[in-house]
Amino acid sequence: MSDFLLEISRNASARRFVRALGLPLPLPENLARGAGAWEALPLADRAVVVGASERAELASPLATCLASAGADPFLAPSEALAGAFRAPGETFGRPAHALDALADSRKAHGLVFDASGLERVAELEQLHAFFHPLLGRLARSGRVVVLGRELDASASPERAAVQAALEGFVRSVAKEVGRGGATANLVRVARGAESRLGPVVRFLLSQRSAFVSAQPLVVTARARSVGEPALVRSLDRKIALVTGAARGIGAATARQLAAEGATVLCLDRPGDDALLSQLARAIGGVALLVDLTADDAPARIAEALAAHGGVDVVVHNAGITRDKTLARMSVEQWRVAVDVNLGAVVRATAALEPQLRDGGRIVCLSSVAGLAGNVGQSNYAASKAGIVGFVRAEAERLADRGVTVNAIAPGFIETRLTAAIPVTIREAGRRLSALAQGGQPDDVAQAITFLATPGAQGITGRTLRVCGGALIGA
């Protein structure tokens, strides 16, 4: 009985039955998800409606991104858009059409609005003008993406206010479209980082971002460029290290990285030998049995990486909980949680830095619970919030080598950890997101893998939540 609703919602006939009877049972939408290696044309034949504010500046990279990903663009009236979409349309055989040409029977997979030109408060109304008539035409598991500007300190206060307003707007839209499995996200692009926008939009419009919603992603030119990014099999000939790889999010991440072509070193505790070896065999990787709390762990990891000639992608996924309210928590419980979740990350990163190749990637696992705070998790939340500061500083330090450092903060994900939560709280945890359901380990793996790819060069020092638009958290 515990996950009765989940079972029902997976059964098409049962869904129809519940709907027909008008039962007040909230049935979460089955999210359309991507699987396996990235496609060359993730948006093949999907209708994407594009609008732009006055003075919009991102039409050109957006047009190239959509046409090369296989989307059929439909443009809201705008001279700037029509001009920018002409050449990419011709190149990839994806001519842009006027919005009127979108057949009434055809749903829009994506709604993209370039709000980068918005400067005055009154101009925010352009968001209303674009989205108001279109939201009803958004497909199930559709995508809303708003493009804004990451401003520097010299921007006028009004412009700063207008660009900040986009975030509240997107978070609200995410909640409104979430019941249909659709997501809404914001991309803020810094000046000089326009060429790095494409792969980010490609990810957000694809089925790989099924559980990423209500998030602002910032794209900058901070991490040094390492050349034109490959979009397919982008991790070929790269070495990746995933800690906590035996199960759950770690295993899913190892699989996804391998699907993109990486050779994955799967690390977990010696006790998980069987599971880990099985995974490593399945994905053509290497099993690495290391206890992260041991004194010699950093040295052993560095040694293993050296044997492979270095490392390109490091995913610090291993984590534990030792939940107790602070008044009842022993210092041992505090110490072990903070040490595995944060201390080991700091130590291991320092030890493997000499092995990290230029253009490399570090992805650390934070947690929405860590950002929001939670009863009985003061140790866990401290360690997971610490990750946010760690990636920010480390990103700055490694930017000149083209290395990006980011955190992923999963919300409610269906894993062994969450399965242990009492059923009522568990069901509530699922419901408290815009998508009204928990995520899958694969959803987190997809986001981690995206950050690990060359296309994510513009994102560094950030914490990306994979939470389905969770109610809680900063």
Add this chain to the structure above:
Amino acid sequence: MREWQRAPKGRRAVIVAGARTPFVRAFGELTKVDTIALGVAAVSGMLQRAGVAHRDIEAIVWGGVILPSASPNVAREIALDLKLDAACEGRTVTRACASGLQAITDAVQSIERGEFDVAVAGGSDSTSNAEIKLPQKLVHALAPLAFGKATPKDWLGVAAQLMPLGEILPQRPRIAERTTGEVMGEAAERMATRNEITREAQDAFALTSHQRAAAAIAAGRFEAEVVPVEAPGGKWVHADGLVRGDTSLERLAKLRPVFTKGGTLTAGNSSALTDGAAAVLLMSEDRARAAGLRPLAAIASWAYAGVDPADQLLMGPALAMPRALDRAGLALGDVDLVDMHEAFAAQVLSIVKMLGSDAFARARLGRDRAVGAIDPARLNVHGGSLALGHPFGATGARMVTTMANELVRTGKRTALLAICAAGGLGAAAVLERID
């Protein structure tokens, strides 16, 4: 960049002769002539007209798409049926609709490498003789009965596997992409939409193809190229069967879309399933001159390209053509004639559009300017597959023969050939006349 290697002058392969059977609609007059027999007819007719002794042929390289499963090496079967010297070896190559051109460029390589001096290259296909395939499920189910003595238990096991019946009935052959399941016409239909090629433009192009082919036939332009075939029963087939010189835009406009509802592709602006064969005679230049034969043309360069079949299945030539031109050291404006296989009018017009686009050239070819415009007067001067038909493996040798003769007849210098093929493949070759 890799350098394109040309053979030393005397060693280069030259085209000495070419001929083909009449091209006729599948399940028409040549229904009972299979791909091997068609090949025999084309090769024997060509050798007779060229005045070359059988014993001089050292090898046959043959292209085919629908290969007979009991004897897939059609090349060798042709040599044996034709009673060429037993030493004349043969290999069969397949690269979908580019198989015929593939056979020719393969033979050219072998000659230029010094493997042989005289070879026949070409291709044939008989859509009328496509084998109806049994589903793999039935084949696997019957396996226990085929090997050794079957027990009653085996029989029961087989019976149990044969349900539901729909899965074990023979399947109608379809020209569908293996990876996408898409029928080629559907892919071309999508290309028409995506490259904004109208029904009117397609019909107009098809009309030109028919009119030019009909004019060429009426003027006797193909007489030297077409050899008659004897069908079982003693009936001789002399003429191409698909050309409709009397068609008109009005008649073409009346045809219904055949691939998608509300689409633009019709039987009139798509090539038809066809039976036929074509062959050319290739020699090293020194050998040809020593034998007192007149070389017509040489293949200066060629290129093959692949694209994602899920994207624009038939756009391959837009990548292969500029590559072949580069290798020949020519620009599109330099070539006198362009001959492009017409699978569908929509495919030809899409490729012409791509070649004319600066944006396409920058993003897809890594060059600053468009490959160039193609003057319609230079494109498919005697019509193409829309009018003549398209026996898959034969089209390459048909195009090479017609263009080689055209260069000699008109005194022009170069011709660019292009063929699109299933699997997202494209082929191109540059033909140059030899003085």
